[in-house]
Amino acid sequence: MTGAERDLRAFKFERILNQDTGRKTLNLLGTIDGKPAIITAEKTAFNAARAPLFVSPSDGLQSLTLLQKNDIYHWFLASIQQSTDDGDAAAKVNLIYPCTDVHIKKYSAxxxxxxxxxxxxxxxxxxxxxxxxxxxxxxxxxxxxxxxxxxxxxxxxxxxxxxxxxxxxxxxxxxxxxxxxxxxxxxxxxxxxxxxxxxxxxxxxxxxxxxxxxxxxxxxxxxxxxxxxxxxxxxxxxxxxxxxxxxxxxxxxxxxxxxxxxxxxxxxxxxxxxxxxxxxxxxxxxxxxxxxxxxxxxxxxxxxxxxxxxxxxxxx
Missing domain, CATH: 3.30.428.10 (HIT-like)
Incomplete structure (x- = not known):
């Protein structure tokens, strides 16, 4: 585990600074070893190369739950199989540590x-x-x-x-x-x-x-x-x-x-x-x-x- 990853894992959550449900982003304020830190996270784009496997229960959609059905329209919730490599990660995470009051203001709603x-x-x-x-x-x-x-x-x-x-x-x-x-x-x-x-x-x-x-x-x-x-x-x-x-x-x-x-x-x-x-x-x-x-x-x-x-x- 790298020093940067150790810092990230040591993050202690304090509060949500902002979230954008449209752009699928989340900004969190916390501390690492007593110093203020900000984590920003966003959902990554779908990997088009895995499109043929999208509906596969082993390599694509998982835990499929039907929410509603109306005529030809269907709404589901599902988890998606993600690999651990950079090309198919589920989220991109940035860490600002130690952060300043300026950073906190910038990332706040x-x-x-x-x-x-x-x-x-x-x-x-x-x-x-x-x-x-x-x-x-x-x-x-x-x-x-x-x-x-x-x-x-x-x-x-x-x-x-x-x-x-x-x-x-x-x-x-x-x-x-x-x-x-x-x-x-x-x-x-x-x-x-x-x-x-x-x-x-x-x-x-x-x-x-x-x-x-x-x-x-x-x-x-x-x-x-x-x-x-x-x-x-x-x-x-x-x-x-x-x-x-x-x-x-x-x-x-x-x-x-x-x-x-x-x-x-x-x-x-x-x-x-x-x-x-x-x-x-x-x-x-x-x-x-x-x-x-x-x-x-x-x-x-x-x-x-x-x-x-x-x-x-x-x-x-």
Whole structure:
């Protein structure tokens, strides 16, 4: 048993943070050796290769129970035979340990609000919030990847140029098996871009280069056409080092890819192109109003947007 598995088995349940019956996910809060930990679990996709055995009592459906019958329609409950290999596992489980209050808030069920971040709010308040999020080694796990100290065996593609380059690797949310659920992350080497707010028309060649190389590398590795992939960024992002999400177009990403969260890379490039053509000064995303979703547990809501909504001064 590996150390990571021992940690997982030592998890002591405290409470459910959130569950999504539609996407079959469950987020649990607990402790491991007295330190807070989060487990996220999701049901994996059906293995199509086992479809011929689906109704077999030994290799497919088991413990079959008829719930209801109406004319030609029948409803059953059943357990399904699952093998222990990665290709046919019943669930994908992620462990965050030790976790922080930020993780707990992120994975908790919460009321969502649509907020409008003006350039003034961004400059006066949000930049201070970002500074706090990049201080104190909070991005060490990103630098571990970029410097090949962690996850180097997972790299799908790397352009090592420190200005134009990036690393492409599978996201932890992907089971590494189901192609229609493909999910990759592209993390850039440069450190001067924290979010889309830092992008200007000068970054167009950089973004076009990344787009081309991601599509080529992912298409070649996974035998997918380029038009079967979508590339987007988040605002606000989960961490403030510029990175991109690459997913199969058929993959239902839920809130992660919804309007108010995800912005297509192509859209970003076109917006910057328009800025270059019509701007009377050097414009960038810092000059735009950006409307996005925030949960009530997010510090940006509690410290900035809720006070602004109520006519109070932000507390950041």
């Amino acid at each position: 919460q009321q969502i609000h649509m907020v409008v971040e003006t350039p003034e709010v961004y400059q006066q308040y949000v930049t201070k919030y970002i500074e706090g999020k990049v201080a104190g080694g909070r991005l060490n796990w990103v630098y571990n990847i970029l410097e090949h100290r962690e996850e180097s065996e997972k790299i799908v593609f790397e352009d090592g140029d420190k200005l134009m380059g990036f690393i492409l690797l599978p996201d932890l949310k992907w089971d590494l098996v189901t192609l229609t659920a493909l999910y990759l992350s592209a993390i850039v080497h440069r450190t001067d871009i924290r979010s889309i707010r830092d992008l200007t028309p000068d970054h167009i060649p950089f973004l076009r280069s990344i787009r081309s190389k991601i599509l080529t590398a992912a298409s070649e590795r996974y035998s997918l056409a380029a038009d079967q992939l979508k590339i987007y960024v988040h605002y606000q992002p989960s961490y403030y080092h510029f990175h991109l999400h690459v997913v199969h177009v058929s993959h239902d990403m839920g809130a992660s890819a919804t309007v108010g969260k995800a912005i297509l890379l192509d859209e970003i490039i076109q917006t910057l192109e328009v800025m270059r053509l019509v701007g009377e000064k050097e414009m960038g995303y810092r000059d735009l109003e950006i409307t996005y979703l925030l949960g009530e547990e997010h510090d940006l809501w509690r410290k900035i947007f809720e006070p602004l909504k109520e006519g109070r001064a932000p507390s950041i």
